[in-house]
Amino acid sequence: xxxxxxxxxxxxxxxxxxxxxxxxxxxxxxxxxxxxxxxxxxxxxxxxxxxxxxxxxxxxxxxxxxxxxxxxxxxxxxxxxxxxxxxxxxxxxxxxxxxxxxxxxxxxxxxxxxxxxxxxxxxxxxxxxxxxxxxxxxxxxxxxxxxxxxxxxxxxxxxxxxxxxxxxxxxxxxxxxxxxxxxxxxxxxxxxxxxxxxxxxxxxxxxxxxxxxxxxxxxxxxxxxxxxxxxxxxxxxxxxxxxxxxxxxxxxxxxxxxxxxxxxxxxxxxxxxxxxxxxxxxxxxxxxxxxxxxxxxxxxxxxxxxxxxxxxxxxxxxxxxxxxxxxxxxxxxxxxxxxxxxxxxxxxxxxxxxxxxxxxxxxxxxxxxxxxxxxx
Amino acid sequence: xxxxxxxxxxxxxxxxxxxxxxxxxxxxxxxxxxxxxxxxxxxxxxxxxxxxxxxxxxxxxxxxxxxxxxxxxxxxxxxxxx
Numbered sequence: 189x190x191x192x193x194x195x196x197x198x199x200x201x202x203x204x205x206x207x208x209x210x211x212x213x214x215x216x217x218x219x220x221x222x223x224x225x226x227x228x229x230x231x232x233x234x235x236x237x238x239x240x241x242x243x244x245x246x247x248x249x250x251x252x253x254x255x256x257x258x259x260x261x262x263x264x265x266x267x268x269x270x271x272x273x274x275x276x277x278x279x280x281x282x283x284x285x286x287x288x289x290x291x292x293x294x295x296x297x298x299x300x301x302x303x304x305x306x307x308x309x310x311x312x313x314x315x316x317x318x319x320x321x322x323x324x325x326x327x328x329x330x331x332x333x334x335x336x337x338x339x340x341x342x343x344x345x346x347x348x349x350x351x352x353x354x355x356x357x358x359x360x361x362x363x364x365x366x367x368x369x370x371x372x373x374x375x376x377x378x379x380x381x382x383x384x385x386x387x388x389x390x391x392x393x394x395x396x397x398x399x400x401x402x403x404x405x406x407x408x409x410x411x412x413x414x415x416x417x418x419x420x421x422x423x424x425x426x427x428x429x430x431x432x433x434x435x436x437x438x439x440x441x442x443x444x445x446x447x448x449x450x451x452x453x454x455x456x457x458x459x460x461x462x463x464x465x466x467x468x469x470x471x472x473x474x475x476x477x478x479x480x481x482x483x484x485x486x487x488x489x490x491x492x493x494x495x496x497x498x499x500x501x502x503x504x505x506x507x508x509x510x511x512x513x514x515x516x517x518x519x520x521x522x523x524x525x526x527x528x529x530x531x532x533x534x535x536x537x538x539x540x541x542x543x544x545x546x547x548x549x550x551x552x553x554x555x556x557x558x559x560x561x562x563x564x
Numbered sequence: 565x566x567x568x569x570x571x572x573x574x575x576x577x578x579x580x581x582x583x584x585x586x587x588x589x590x591x592x593x594x595x596x597x598x599x600x601x602x603x604x605x606x607x608x609x610x611x612x613x614x615x616x617x618x619x620x621x622x623x624x625x626x627x628x629x630x631x632x633x634x635x636x637x638x639x640x641x642x643x644x645x646x
Contacts, residue, residue: 314614498632499628536620540620544624
């Protein structure tokens with residue numbers, strides 16, 4: 189009975205603390221504006237890179253570069269430590285380290301990386317087979333580690349939140365999605381989350397928007413909403429790389445091209461009989477049907493690219509939106525649960541991408557023809 | 565109500581319907597998958613790692629269908645049709 193009362197008190201206090209900001213902030217006269225969400229990656233530069241039309245520096249690209257750097261540094265540190273330990277062991281096999289442990293027993297970073305690598309290589313051997321596993325392993329491990337690092341980028345502070353402030357899309361229909369900028373001193377501004385359509389006091393702190401100041405003035409002259417032209421949004425310097433369909437599509441295309449290359453390496457030119465089943469023609473009329481069916485394989489490879497890219501993109505983008513929306517609805521407490529969920533989804537999607545790469549390779553190298561019907 | 569607002573409302577309802585009906589099938593599919601996997605693990609606990617790997621793979625393939633619906637809904641909301 190005492191435990192039950194404690195539990196009720198605990199959850200009651202929890203729920204109260206969670207709901208308080210949602211109800212409390214508007215009651216105090218601070219309506220909270222819904223965050224700005226954009227499906228395509230934001231451009232960081234006004235002009236295309238190298239003058240190539242449509243080729244802009246996007247914030248997902250910088251984020252991908254950062255993920256690469258992080259991964260390389262981690263791998264270099266782990267590799268350096270492992271080599272140093274191994275050298276000491278070669279020098280004197282009976283030596284012990286500072287904690288009196290055997291030098292051959294991996295520890296710390298080295299242990300973490302060894303566990304990951306061992307798991308992936310075991311998975312590759314299980315799915316692809318012992319012959320091709322060592323060859324596909326570097327690609328599969330790279331995909332896993334890169335996607336994992338990129339997925340986890342949105343847990344790093346300042347990612348998705350610090351960036352260049354610029355005017356909300358001037359061509360959009362009013363009311364513009366955006367926020368009133370609030371000066372914080374030192375040339376740094378923050379977004380005024382006090383929704384200025386509901387909370388007119390924020391207008392006082394508005395700064396002129398250089399992009400389309402004229403539009404703002406016109407809006408003033410029309411006597412419409414005073415800050416129609418003065419709404420700004422932030423383009424973050426970094427945005428989780430896998431929330432850009434271009435990134436995931438590129439990864440999927442690279443994966444499927446690699447799979448085709450492995451198929452040719454394993455079976456030679458006869459790999460392409462999978463797509464144009466010419467040998468089946470010797471069976472007579474039914475052979476023609478088999479030839480037609482084999483053309484569907486071409487379509488199936490294209491659909492694999494689509495499905496791989498959309499799965500990763502959809503999961504991670506939906507996760508990012510979910511985190512934003514939950515933080516907007518219930519700012520305290522509840523987002524933690526969803527952060528845990530997103531950490532799990534980040535690992536799972538990286539794992540699934542790598543596993544599908546392995547499975548497709550396994551199918552490609554295992555041949556086809558008469559016994560392929562059993563596999564499929 | 566202006567025509568633009570009507571389009572907006574239609575987009576929102578379309579997105580809701582897309583995700584609602586799009587997740588029905590995969591939900592049943594994932595349930596069946598987990599049911600089968602749990603039963604086989606119960607019968608043969610030694611095979612658990614192998615079953616788990618294949619189950620996650622099959623769930624991911626199943627989930628892809630729900631993700632298509634999710635992408636359609638996201639495109640309807642954030643990109644819009646007009």
